[in-house]
Each structure stands twice: as C-alpha cells, then as structure tokens.
Amino acid sequence: MEMVKELDPALIKRKRNGQINIKSGNKMDAVVKWTIWVLTALTILAFFFFDYTGLQLERAFTDTLHNIRVMFLEPGLSHFSWGEAFYQVGVTLGLGVLATIFGAIIAFFLALMAAENLSKPWLSNTVRVVVAFIRAVPTVLWVLIFAIAAGLGSEAAVLGMLFHSVAYLVKAFSESFEEVNPGIIEALRATGSSWWHIVINGVLPSTFTYLLSWTFLRFEINFSVAVAMGAAAGAGGIGFELFMASGFYFDLREVGFITYAILIIAIILEVISTRLKERYFPSSVKTR
Amino acid sequence: MDAKQMRKNKWQTTIFLILIIMITYLSSFITKFNLIESIATIPAAFSWIFSNLLITQESLEKLPQILEKLGETIFMSIAATTLAAIVSLFLAIMGSKTTKVNQTFSVIARFIASFSRNIPVVAWSLILLISFGQNSVTGFLALFVATVGFLTRAFIESVDEANQSSVEALTATGATYFHMISKAVIPQSLPQMLSWILFMIETNIRSATLVGILTGTGIGYMFDLYYKNMNYNLVALITFTIIIAVIAIELVSNKIRRVIL
Amino acid sequence: MSLLKVEGLSKFYDGETKVLKDVNFEVQAGEFLSIIGPSGAGKSTLLRCINRLVEINEGKVMFNGLDVGAMKKKELRKLRTNIGMIFQHYNLVPRLTVIENILHGRFGYKSTIQGVLGRFTEQEKEQAFYLLEKLGISEHAYKRCDQLSGGQQQRVGICRALIQEPKLILCDEPIASLDPNSSKVIMDYLKSISTEMGITCIVNLHQVEVAKEYASRIIGLKQGEIVFDGPSKLLYGEQIENIYGIESRELITV
Ligand SMILES: Nc1ncnc2c1ncn2[C@@H]1O[C@H](COP(=O)(O)OP(=O)(O)OP(=O)(O)O)[C@@H](O)[C@H]1O
Ligand SMILES: [Mg+2]
Numbered sequence: 001m002e003m004v005k006e007l008d009p010a011l012i013k014r015k016r017n018g019q020i021n022i023k024s025g026n027k028m029d030a031v032v033k034w035t036i037w038v039l040t041a042l043t044i045l046a047f048f049f050f051d052y053t054g055l056q057l058e059r060a061f062t063d064t065l066h067n068i069r070v071m072f073l074e075p076g077l078s079h080f081s082w083g084e085a086f087y088q089v090g091v092t093l094g095l096g097v098l099a100t101i102f103g104a105i106i107a108f109f110l111a112l113m114a115a116e117n118l119s120k121p122w123l124s125n126t127v128r129v130v131v132a133f134i135r136a137v138p139t140v141l142w143v144l145i146f147a148i149a150a151g152l153g154s155e156a157a158v159l160g161m162l163f164h165s166v167a168y169l170v171k172a173f174s175e176s177f178e179e180v181n182p183g184i185i186e187a188l189r190a191t192g193s194s195w196w197h198i199v200i201n202g203v204l205p206s207t208f209t210y211l212l213s214w215t216f217l218r219f220e221i222n223f224s225v226a227v228a229m230g231a232a233a234g235a236g237g238i239g240f241e242l243f244m245a246s247g248f249y250f251d252l253r254e255v256g257f258i259t260y261a262i263l264i265i266a267i268i269l270e271v272i273s274t275r276l277k278e279r280y281f282p283s284s285v286k287t288r
Numbered sequence: 289m290d291a292k293q294m295r296k297n298k299w300q301t302t303i304f305l306i307l308i309i310m311i312t313y314l315s316s317f318i319t320k321f322n323l324i325e326s327i328a329t330i331p332a333a334f335s336w337i338f339s340n341l342l343i344t345q346e347s348l349e350k351l352p353q354i355l356e357k358l359g360e361t362i363f364m365s366i367a368a369t370t371l372a373a374i375v376s377l378f379l380a381i382m383g384s385k386t387t388k389v390n391q392t393f394s395v396i397a398r399f400i401a402s403f404s405r406n407i408p409v410v411a412w413s414l415i416l417l418i419s420f421g422q423n424s425v426t427g428f429l430a431l432f433v434a435t436v437g438f439l440t441r442a443f444i445e446s447v448d449e450a451n452q453s454s455v456e457a458l459t460a461t462g463a464t465y466f467h468m469i470s471k472a473v474i475p476q477s478l479p480q481m482l483s484w485i486l487f488m489i490e491t492n493i494r495s496a497t498l499v500g501i502l503t504g505t506g507i508g509y510m511f512d513l514y515y516k517n518m519n520y521n522l523v524a525l526i527t528f529t530i531i532i533a534v535i536a537i538e539l540v541s542n543k544i545r546r547v548i549l
Numbered sequence: 550m551s552l553l554k555v556e557g558l559s560k561f562y563d564g565e566t567k568v569l570k571d572v573n574f575e576v577q578a579g580e581f582l583s584i585i586g587p588s589g590a591g592k593s594t595l596l597r598c599i600n601r602l603v604e605i606n607e608g609k610v611m612f613n614g615l616d617v618g619a620m621k622k623k624e625l626r627k628l629r630t631n632i633g634m635i636f637q638h639y640n641l642v643p644r645l646t647v648i649e650n651i652l653h654g655r656f657g658y659k660s661t662i663q664g665v666l667g668r669f670t671e672q673e674k675e676q677a678f679y680l681l682e683k684l685g686i687s688e689h690a691y692k693r694c695d696q697l698s699g700g701q702q703q704r705v706g707i708c709r710a711l712i713q714e715p716k717l718i719l720c721d722e723p724i725a726s727l728d729p730n731s732s733k734v735i736m737d738y739l740k741s742i743s744t745e746m747g748i749t750c751i752v753n754l755h756q757v758e759v760a761k762e763y764a765s766r767i768i769g770l771k772q773g774e775i776v777f778d779g780p781s782k783l784l785y786g787e788q789i790e791n792i793y794g795i796e797s798r799e800l801i802t803v
Contacts, residue, residue, distance in 0.1 A: 007675065007678050007679060007682060007687075008682070008687065011678070011687050011688060011690060012678055012690075013691060019671060019674075020671060020674040020675070020678075022646065022648045022649050022652060022667075022669070022674060023646065023649070024646045024691045024692070024693065025691075026693075027547060028479075028547055028548055031544060031547045031548055032478060032479060032482060032548050035482055035486075035544055035548075036482070039366065039370045039485070040370065042363065042366045042367070042370075043366060043367045043370040043371065045363065046363035046364065046366060046367035047367065049359060049360050049363045049424075050360065050363070050364070050423070050424035050425065050428070051360065051423050051424045051505060052423055052424070052425065053421070053422065053423045054421040054422065054423060055420065055421060055423050055425055057425075059419070060419045060420045060421070060425075063418070063419030064415070064416060064418075064419045064420070067415065067418055067419060068415065071415070087318070090318050091318055091319050093315070094314070094315035094316070094318045094319040094321070095315075095319055095321075097311055097312065097315040098312065098315050098316065098319065098321055101308065101311075101312050132535065132538070133531065133535070135534075136530070136531040136534035136535050136538070137527060137530065137531055137534075138494040138495075138497040138498060138530065139494070139498075140497060140498045140501060140508075141497065141511065141527055141530070144511075144515055145337065145341070145523075145527075146333055148336070148515075148520075149329075149332070149333035149334075149336040149337055150326070150329040150330075150332065150333040151329070153320070154319040154320055154321040155321060155322065155325060155326035155329060158319075158321055158326065159326060159329075159330070159333070224408040224409075227408045227410060227411070228408055228409070228410040228498055231410040231414065231502060232410065232498050232501045232502055236319070237319075239408075239410060242410070242411060242414060243410075243414065243502075246414040246415065246417070246418060247414065247417075250418065252418075255411075255414070255415065258411075259407055259411050259415075262406075262407065262408060262411060263403075263406050263407055266406035266407070266408070267402065267406050270402075270405075270406060451640075451642070451643060453636065453638055453640040454640050454641060454642045454643075456602065456636075456640060457634065457636060457640035457641070457653075457706075457709075458642075458653055458656065459602060459629070460600055460602060460629055460632075460634040461629060461630070461633075461634075461653060461654050461655075461656050461657055461709070461710075461713055462626045462627070462628075462629035462630035462656060462657025462658075462713070463653065463656035463657065463664065464626070464656070464661050464664065466661045466664070466665055467656045467659070467661065467664040467665065470664070470665045471642065471645075471649075471653060471656075471664070471665075471667070472642050472653075475642055475644050475645050476642060476643065476644055479644075
C-alpha cells in the first residue's frame, strides 16, 4: 500500500519521546492502572509485615500434603458415630435455617423501610447506614459478644448470625421492591388503598419468588457461617467437631470425614442456588 | 384469575407456610433453641453491650498495638486476595467456555475452584494450622485457598460475558491465542474482575478476623485474648477499629467501582 | 491461476444436516463478488470455511494455490493474515480505543510477546491514522469504540481489515445492522477498496438490489447449494424467486 504523508498532526497524540500514543488516557484507564499498581505494592509490602513465628516452610508444605492425603484418602470416624455425625450436621443446618428464617422476617420489614419507592428518604437512608455499620462487624464478633451478653448457647449463635443475614437480605429485598413496576403501586394508590394494602396486594405478589430465592441464597452462605461459628465461637454442630478433631485429638482421618460431610452439603446447596439464580435472575445478578 | 386458581394458590401458600413452620420448629428442637428466651435476652444483651463495651482512656493506650495487628490483618487479606486473583485468572481462562484450551483442562479448573470454594475457610485454616503453626502464613494460605475458589467462579462469569465476537475477529486476523486473551478478553473483563477483587478484600478482612481467632494471629488473636481475659474495653476498641477499617475500605472500593464500571 | 478455488466443499456441524453441499466456485484476483441467499442458507458458514474459522468437512479450499484444509497452525496464521474479515456486528473490542482496535489487524505479523506487550512500530501507527483519515473518522481515533455509531464502527472494522494488507476481504453482511445512508457509505468504501487497491472482496448480502448495484458477479445460495452463479446483470426475477422461494419475493424486491 502506498503511504500518503498528509496526516493532520493535530489529531495525533504523541508521548514525550515522540512516539505515537495509542491509549486514550482517560480517567477510567488511569484508575484501573493505579488500582492494580497499589494492590501489587501492598501485596509485596505485606510479606514484610507478616509474623513468621515458628514457620518451617518446606516441612510445613510436605506435612500439609501428607495430611491432606490422609484426610481425603482415608477418612474415618473414631470419636463419634455416624449417627452422631448426622446429628451434628443437622445442628449446623438448623442454626443456618433459624438465622436465615428469622433474618428474612426482620429483613422484610426493614427492606420495606429501605426501599425508595415505598418509604421516605430519611427513613431509607437511616436504614442503609445502619445496615452498612452492621455489615462491617465480622459475624464471629457478633456471636462472641452475644455469647457473653446473652449467655452461651444456640441463642447467641443464632442472634449473632442474624445481623449479617439481615444486612444482606435488606439490601437484596429492597432492591427487589424497587424494581416493582411503578404502575402497579400508582394504580393501587389511585384507588385510595392504604400503605399495607399496597404492600400486600401490589408489592408482595410480584416479588415473592425473588424474596424466596434470595432467602435460599442466604441459607447457602449461612451454612458455612454456621460451620465457622461452631469452630470459632463454640456454637456446636459439625464445625465444633471439626475444631475438636483437628485442635484436640489431631485426628486427621476424622478431620477428613467431617470435611467431606461439609463439602457434600455445601455442593448440594450450591447446585440448588445456581439453578435458582439461572431461573429467577437470568442476567448479571451476582453471588453476594 | 378465576376462583379455582385462587383457591389453589391459597392452598399452596398455606402448605408452604406450614412447611416453613415445621422446618423452623425442627431446627429449634435439634439446636435446642428457645425463641421466647432469646427474644427476652435481646434487651438485656443490648443494655450489657452499651454499659460494658465502652472505649476508655486506659484502653486507648493499647491502640498502637491494636493498629499494628489490624495492619497485619489488612495486609494479609490484600496479599491473599491479590495472589489468589492471579491464580484465579489462569483457572478462569482455562475454565471458561469462551477461552478454554480443551475440555479436560476446563473440567480440572472448575473442579479445583469448586473444591476450594465449598470447603469453608475455617476448615482450611484448621487443616493448615496443624503443620504451619501459629503465624500469619497459615491465615494467609487459608484465605488464599478459599479466595481462589470464589474468584475463579466470578472470573469465569466475567470472561463468559466478554464479547465472543471480538474474539472471533482477532482469530480471523491471524492473532495467536495469547494475543486474543490479552487484547480481546482481558480488556473487556478487567473492570468487572477488579470489582470482584475489591469485594473480596472487604470480605477477607472480616474472614481474617475469624481465621485469626482460630490460628492465633492478627487482630482476631488480639480480640480473642482480651475477650477471654474479660477486658471488654479493649474488646470494644478492637471491634471499633475493625468497623472503621472495613467501612473505609468499602468507601474507597465504591469510589473506584463508580469510575471503572 | 485463480486467487480462490472452492471444490466440492461440504460442511456439517452435527453429523446429520449438511449446511453446505458440494459447493464449487472460483474467484479471480480483483473480483467483487456477492453471495446472496435466505437466512440459514449457509452464507456465513461458507465465508468461515475460507479462512477456516470453522473446520472444512469435505472438499477443498485452495487459496493462492495452497490447500487451506491441510494447513498447520503456522500456515493457517499466515493465511488469515492474508485474508481480512468484516462482520455484521463489527466485532470490535468495546473498551479499547479506535486506534488500538485497528492495530489488532497487525497481530498476524507479530510474535506472541510483541503482541501481548502491544509493541507496534511507528510506521504501523501512522498507517493506522492514514487509514482512519481515508475512511473519514480520524477525529475519533482516541475514542472508545463503543462510543461510535454503527456506521463509524464498521469503518473501524474496515480499517482493521485493511491494515492487514490482505489479498482478499471477506464481508459477512457488513450493512445488515446499518441505516440506508451508512449502508451506502460502507458499500462505496468496499467498492473503492476493490477498484483502487485491487483487493478481492467477497460480500455476503441480504439485499438483492445492493448486490446487483455493487457486485460484478453474484452467487446465489439456497440450503447450502449454489443455485445461481454469474454476472449480476443476468440475475432476474425468476432466479431471485428460485433463491428465496416464491412467497418471499415481494418482501425482498420491494
Ligand atoms: N456453530 C454452529 N453450530 C451448529 N449449527 C450451526 C452453527 N452455525 C450455523 N449453524 C447452522 O448452519 C446453518 C447455516 O447457518 P449460516 O449462519 O451459515 O447461515 P446464513 O446464510 O449466514 O444465515 P443468516 O443470513 O441468518 O446469517 C443454519 O441452519 C444454522 O443453524
Ligand atoms: Mg450469517
């Protein structure tokens, strides 16, 4: 191809060294680049701040590989029976169910207050700020705080787990409410219906399946939260058994058995919630 | 809607409600949970919180130590998330149907992701604790493994969403596989991926507290220590610093998200 | 020797239905050829067999005397470098700038490392600007592609194909998503590419009148078979009816 040198130099951006620039240099690219650089720098820096007490890297890796092999290839039970194992899984599932159901009930009312189309701006903003605050405290801290404040037991675990469940579901529910067709609400308002009437006859029927799906998605999360609370906050269930097997009895085969039990339940829950998401949230609704 | 349909719906709702109530009842039974009692304790609990979880002048003296541990925890979450993101990027490119090299690798990548995602982070920390001991590396690795699982799934979604047709166009110009990945797929999915990374850093700071309690490191260890010593002023201070840290990081990431998405 | 020779080409995606059935034709260098046919006739598939974006099942495609079906990875890359492609939906990378998208056309000449690092020579960049100027969109060089109109995006697509310095350009319904004005602009550019630069063009089209106006030769495809092949002057109502089926005649030739 022949080259005709009649380019308008005003249209071509050049770098300082005279080379032609091909990036647009807009704010978005710059922010992306900076975020990546900052994260990289912080990551490198992190390894200087770590506490390496008693670490023998090479041995630790070989030992872990060995442990993992024992766990997953020779799982077995020695400190409790199959029946007991089922019961403990049941306890963990039970904690998850309770936190999810009570969380959903509370979240429903709070979400009505947080939804912009059903509430007043000051109220909806207040709810949002409170929810952001609640989310910032790790669940385990809520559980431990309630354990002293309310006495240890499943009550503390459920109450502690409630906080994040409510925070999560308020966000999800209120967004579902906000997507309700404004025409429906308008029409009911025009007939002089009361606010509750609008909620029950207008909002609820069109969002009910979404609310249920979100509640189930939260249940999936709450199962692993319940395992964690068993292990870290003495809330009982299979998580506590895991903690005992690894921290007290050093029984790798039992750890393996328990891990399999958790894995199986978690995968079943994940499969169900993936189905639900594909069915009810066809595009771009993400796991949160 | 005719009357018959309506009666059917009513029935379904009733059965559904009964089912939920039964499940709730069963769960309360198996966990020995008492609803009345727990509702009754809530006011007491809150009054306990407001009268005991107070930050005092005295506890503030410990602030430098707390901030140091908090820093360690934040660094641990960031390092775990960033390095996990690199691994996840490879797994996602292998696993996505748009960019997979072959079926076997794709299945392997998805399997690794599902395995590390569905074993809870507590299980990973307890497993690693046995041979790595009480130090930051244990927590770092536990977070790393769990994050790889989660991010791989999220990244596969982002890669799948990337416009398939520009991949075809690049192939048609004679570009190689790596040209196509680096210039057609990554530019399109990078903002989405960064958003997930930021989300994961927030999540991991909260999880790091949990992991810290189990592995005896970072801010989680501090919390556990003073919690067991019943020094509630320090417990309050630690909780407060975590809240500030998480909210600050959330605000920054929301700012970044608003620009890049 | 003809530039392109298709012999007994057949294609099936799933064992049973043949999408292309025993297709034979030759294209001389410099020709402006149009392929028409109803939806699902296999037009896109035929184009994609030529640069092997889809695998060839039976028969042969010869480009410049080389057997496309038998090519190894490296030769295939070289072949694709020699064949530009333009798509109905432009197929640009939306978040990148116009100029970056055009330079993607140079990947065929780059090693993996050069390409991944985005190492383009000054001459290549100037060439890109020159092409932009020629297609009248140089003021948009630094815009993101998704901020351009459809017609402008298609011109970027043409630039990307031209910077490959191809011998042949394949166009898969280049104007199907454009309004009549932009369509005319794009078809005029394609025509001038073929007459001024001597690049061979094969253009899939839906609109028979457009094909008749621009192409010197037309191939009619129906259910994977060639039912017409000749100068566009000789394509009359009867053959059009044959290609599209009787019912659709009114719809097509309004
Ligand atoms: N990737 C594929 N896998 C399976 N079948 C395909 C694939 N691509 C196309 N087909 C089938 O091949 C046939 C021909 O498709 P093709 O896209 O080539 O037609 P076309 O003439 O380009 O149609 P249109 O005008 O709608 O673009 C269609 O029946 C289509 O369903
Ligand atoms: Mg087509």
